[in-house]
Amino acid sequence: MPVQIRKLDSSDSDFKSRLSAVLAFEAGEDAAIDQAAAQILADVKARGDAAVLECTNRFDRLDAASVAALEISQSEMQQALAGLPAGRRAALQTAADRVRAYHERQKKECGSDGFTYTEADGTVLGQKVTPLDRVGIYVPGGKAAYPSSVLMNAIPAKVAGVQEVIMVVPTPSGVKNELVLAAAAIAGVDRVFTIGGAQAVGALAYGTDTIPPVDKIVGPGNAYVAAAKRRVFGIVGIDMIAGPSEILVICDGSTDPDWVAMDLFSQAEHDELAQSILLCPDAAYIEKVEASINRQLDAMPRKDVIRTSLTNRGALLKVRDMDEACEIANLIAAEHLEISAENPQQWADKIRHAGAMFLGRFSSESLGDYCAGPNHVLPTSRTARFSSPLGVYDFQKRSSIIQVSEAGAQTLGEVAAELAYGEGLQAHARSAEYRLK
Amino acid sequence: MPVQIRKLDSSDSDFKSRLSAVLAFEAGEDAAIDQAAAQILADVKARGDAAVLECTNRFDRLDAASVAALEISQSEMQQALAGLPAGRRAALQTAADRVRAYHERQKKECGSDGFTYTEADGTVLGQKVTPLDRVGIYVPGGKAAYPSSVLMNAIPAKVAGVQEVIMVVPTPSGVKNELVLAAAAIAGVDRVFTIGGAQAVGALAYGTDTIPPVDKIVGPGNAYVAAAKRRVFGIVGIDMIAGPSEILVICDGSTDPDWVAMDLFSQAEHDELAQSILLCPDAAYIEKVEASINRQLDAMPRKDVIRTSLTNRGALLKVRDMDEACEIANLIAAEHLEISAENPQQWADKIRHAGAMFLGRFSSESLGDYCAGPNHVLPTSRTARFSSPLGVYDFQKRSSIIQVSEAGAQTLGEVAAELAYGEGLQAHARSAEYRLK
Structure with missing residues (x-):
């Protein structure tokens, strides 16, 4: 059965309202989850290690004797790295090196040295930039455990000069993810605790006898983690609460339709709420992409997720011309924007709002997800209108100087x-x- | 009766726990206020202008016929400016000019041009920096209506390149603050609506027929405004939710004690929850400051507020030496840090966490509050560990470039x-x- 992906045309009279319907997404706020997270946080604040240990043993079905026993040693992390197949280890190292190089450049370019200037009467004004002291990185356990996310969260912190990076990762039923531990070793994570959920967020925010309090918590998590992060915001800093991932492809109709179809798949396979949209001025090309979607889908191991995502949240949009495509892209303010076109820079110059821009046909989003260098933690759900990729600047802060x-x-x-x-x-x-x- | 201000000595065995008690501050979370704000937001989202108009007429005791009638014209703003006494107008203009000059410098120094670099194989990586399209500034009505805050919030947005700055300011019983309107005129605010509370936050976040939706809302407000801002975070950006204001003075004992006492007053007079702390290695000097506090207090118009603030939240701390003072200052991570000492730079170099540093005896915090140039919107309640003064960067965002x-x-x-x-x-x-x- 062909995928029932929505097709819109910007010349339709109801285009704007249909586009709004495609983009509409309400993050479900579950009062029960929020209350459960609040109770766990209060318990961790009051009882520290004892609460963290009880929650962890209960929710993750463990039998640990102490929180200290939940710490993973540096040597275990190094063993995980040494135990990887050579090809995978090399790929992880290449990705880490490129991510580090990009963020070193970012650090140099984004005013990390601060500044001062002296006025005619001798008054000195300026700004001092300093790294955060200690940062916590939340890494999900189970199916969404991505080693690439460990690199993307930890490396900018280390490049910024954060002294201590503490990673938490739940290990339900005691199952550890060796690739995640290997990534932590490569990224230079200082300490790892196998805890998760709201109890891990509480431990990092308030500190316990075993786990030192951090200044900021970053990284994705489930609904309990998100609720807990919202609640500790102000005691510590947090990153954005991420919504479902999105890709917007602007294509001038000259890229191999199979490439574009697969790029749309690469977002849709993340989860059923992920969003993949194509903007193109060429109606015949859109037909080709749609045919390619239907031709390629069955070969994909995650075809069910892709089908649901494309059916419920995907769209193929016929636009008047590339200029209108850019206008609509600014409305959508996508997390990932591919401009798959000849001379992509002319269109990139018209884009004001996007988390990351992938220019030209060879810049598939997947290259950026893993190893191009820029961060893959990006603003979702139109928040690129006012927020930025995770970066070195998220692990620095500024102090004004007035003399x-x-x-x-x-x-x-x-x-x-x-x-x-x-x-x-x-x-x-x-x-x-x-x-x- | 002398002020019962706490006196601590870092050599006391219980010093750390007593210091923690001084710093402890829990922002009250009022579930009733949060619920009321949520209901108003839902109403504004559903009914737009009609809800905004009803709330405004009811809460601010007005009788407006439409939201459009609540807009203040540019000519009314200009009239407010023209109507100021010449001295006050000149002072406001000087302050605005200096704030603009500092933020222009900040824009130049903080990587606003973005960057790109080309790798050996022709791959281009980089970062594009763009201003937000439209920003809302909340300005409180009534007693806490500060024209200086209008300058400090609006000018960095304009320097960043924000096209449209929309100010909201409630006018309970129809009373307008001419200084606030004059400041809006000088700062280049584009539109002003006399609305406030959660209804104003909702109007800016969702947009109505009359009020366009913004991308970020900044500026201080009461508990309803703070609750509403927390709830719309994600739909729009918000600035930090500010806690009570704080000053920490590190003094080497060589500044006129009356100056330091008055600097402590200048924070304490803000409100009864404001916090003023002195760190000094010289016990005899601390006695002199205490004597000055008691000698000067009665002459202050806001002496009752100052007395309550100093009694409940103030402290005079004897430290071992200036090095220890800097260590403790890093723990406190104060919003405002005065280093009132000879050769202050040697101590400033040891400070990692502070919103703004005022170096040398002539740098009173009040100069920074109004006209030195750096922003007076600063991280409170130890959040200087992970956050920064309001700045041009808060009105810009970045997009990664991958070609x-x-x-x-x-x-x-x-x-x-x-x-x-x-x-x-x-x-x-x-x-x-x-x-x-």
């Missing part, structure tokens, strides 16, 4: 006092006036 | 396919393999 000279205090003091009186804050005004001669 | 050459796709494709098969994602692997010759 007012005696001369500077004479002019600034008068201005500050005038405005402070205007706001009814007399101590502010007097504090400024004390510095006047 | 893989045909040659690059040959090497990257093999690595990506190897790792994709390892993760069980066959469409990812095939997508990479299609690009191999």
Whole structure:
């Protein structure tokens, strides 16, 4: 049975409302999950290690004697790395090296040195940039355990200069993922605890006798983890709460349709809520991609997930021209945007909102997912309108520097006092006036 | 009656637990307020302008006929500016000019141009930086209506290149704050609506027929506003939810004690939950500051607020030496840190965590609050461990650029396919393999 993927045309009178329907996604907020996460957090805050141990033994069906017994040693991580088949180990190392190189470049280019400047009267103003002290990385256990995510979360932290990176990863029934441990070894993760869920988020946020408190928690997790992260936000920093993954392909109609179909599959295979959309001005080409989807689907091991994703959330959109494709892409603000076209830069220049842009036919999203270098943790669900890929800057923070000279205090003091009186804050005004001669 | 401000000594055996008690602050989470905010948001999402108008007329005791009637025109903003006394207008303009100059510098220094680099095989990697399209600024009405906050929130957005800045400010009983409107005019705010509360947050997040949806909402508000901002986070970006303001003064004992006492007052006068702490190695100097506090307090118009703040949340800490003062300052991670000392840079070099550092005796916090140039929206409640002053970067976002050459796709494709098969994602692997010759 052919995939019932939606087909829209921008010249349809109801195009805008149909596009909105395609994009609509409400992250389910489950009050029961939120309450359960809140209770676990409160328990971990009150009882520390004892609570973490009880939750872990219960939810992950373990029989550990202490939280310390749940720590994985550096030598076990190194063994996991040494035990990999040579080809896989080499691929992981190449990916890590490229991710590190990109983020080193990013660190250099994104103002990590801070700045100061001196005004005519000797007043110095500026900004100091420092790494976070300690960061926690949540890595899911089970089916969604991706070693590439370990690299993408840990390496930017280390490049930023974070002293201690603590990874948590649940091991339901005691099953460890050797590739994940190997990735942790390559990425330079400092400590690993085999805990997960809201109890792991609580341990990282509040600290326990065994697990030191961190300053920020990053990495994806299930609904309990997401609820717990929302609740500890403010005690620690968190990354964005990720929604389902998305790909938007803009194609000028000159790429092999099989390539584009497979690129759409590569997003759809993630999960049934993932979203794959094609924008193209060439109706005949869209037909070819649709035919390719139906021809290639049955050979895919994850064909059921792909079919459901494409049916419920996918779309093939006929647009007037490439300019309109770019306009619509800015509305969609996709996590991954492929511009599969001749001279892609002309279209990239028109894109304001996208997590990552893959330019030209050889830039498949999968290359970026693993080893191109830029981060694969990207803003989903239109949040690329206001947020950025995970980066070195997420593991740094800035402090303003204000060193007012005696001369500077004479002019600034008068201005500050005038405005402070205007706001009814007399101590502010007097504090400024004390510095006047 | 003398102020009962706590005095601690780092050599006391119970120092750490007493310091923790001083710093402890739990932002009250009020389930009733959260529920009320959620209901208002749902109403605004469902009914748009009608809901905003009803809430505004009811909560702010107005009788407006439409949301459009709640908009303040540019000419009314300009009239507010023209109507200011000349001295106040000049002070506001000077402050705005200095804030703009600092943020222009910040924009230049913080990687706003993005970057690209080309690898040996022709693959191009990089990062594109773009401003947000449209931003909402929440400005409280009533007693906490600070024109300086309008400048500090709107100017970085405009410097970043945000096309449209929409300000909301409630006007309970129809009372408008002319200084706030004048500041909006100077800062270049594009549109102003006299709405507030959760209904204003909802209008900005979802958009209505009259009020366009924004991409990010910044600015302080009451508990309803904070609850609403937390709930719309993800639909739009938000800034940090600010806690009570704090000052930490490290003094080497050589600054006029009256200056330091007044600097502590300038924080304490904000509200009863504000926190003022002094760290000093000189016990006799601490006595002098305490005497100055008691001598100066009665002359302060906001003496009751100052007394309550210093009694409940203030502290004078005797430390072993300036090095220990810096260690403790890193634990406290204060919003405002004054280093009132000779050669302050040597101590500033040891500080890892602070929102803003004020170096030397002439750099009173009040100068930074109004007109030094750096932003006065700063991380509170120890969040300087992982977050930064409001800045141009909060109104920009980044997109990764990945343009893989045909040659690059040959090497990257093999690595990506190897790792994709390892993760069980066959469409990812095939997508990479299609690009191999």
